[in-house]
Amino acid sequence: MYRLYDYQPSGNGYKVRLLLSQLSLPFEYIEMDILQGETRTAEFLAKNPNGRIPVLEIEPGYYLAESNAILFYLAQGTSFLPEERLAQTQVMSWMFFEQYSHEPNIATPRFWLCHVPELNPYQKIALPYKQEQGYDALAVMDRHLAAHQFFVAQRYTIADIALYAYTHVASEGGFELSRFANVCRWLQDVAGQPNHIPITQTSFSG
Structure with a gap:
């Protein structure tokens, strides 16, 4: 199952949640409070050195950052990304x-x-x-x-x-x-x- 590190009010994180939902893909949601510096810890920076959400863990130890890159990854081979x-x-x-x-x-x-x-x-x-x-x-x-x-x-x-x-x-x-x-x-x-x-x-x- 995918694991999404996110901050609920974030539009960038919402992009990923929306596509996952529209693809009917289950995911584990992990809230990261960016206002409290939770994305600046050593643990999170090991997942994304840029210290930003969203981050999608696609399998244990493999992480994707940048919302639009995540959209591109998830959309390949689906109707959400044209073949042409x-x-x-x-x-x-x-x-x-x-x-x-x-x-x-x-x-x-x-x-x-x-x-x-x-x-x-x-x-x-x-x-x-x-x-x-x-x-x-x-x-x-x-x-x-x-x-x-x-x-x-x-x-x-x-x-x-x-x-x-x-x-x-x-x-x-x-x-x-x-x-x-x-x-x-x-x-x-x-x-x-x-x-x-x-x-x-x-x-x-x-």
Whole structure:
């Protein structure tokens, strides 16, 4: 059985939980409190030297880090990753977009506003700039979704899972999702997929 080291509010961890659930794969969930430094211990750093969650133990002593890499590993040979070379590349392109343009600017304001007791001077200055760039990323998504039900090959893939994780809770970072009609429609389509679980759920019973 897979063993997932995770932090329940994390969108990056939620990506992995969601795919595992939609693949009907059982997993053991191990909560790591990142706010209490539990991912900075020598024991955890032996699993992931970068000291971040999620980490998926695929078999005893073998660990995978980085949420989108874990998605790619789990999705191979399934309907969540197209077989066509171009479509696979497009999936990866959107997943790179998620990590470079989307997650840093949507997840960060959410973390600051929901999990930081008080913003420090840098965060107070940076927050509106992060939100502006987050809105830019949402606009890119909205334009694409105007002509596509999902992000790649008109079907639900790990590109959608990667982007859904932090988009569907973007309001917690001060974003007005109602400004993006196509994104809102897509969020509903993703939430309607079989074996979908909310971000607050940390197990899958089948």
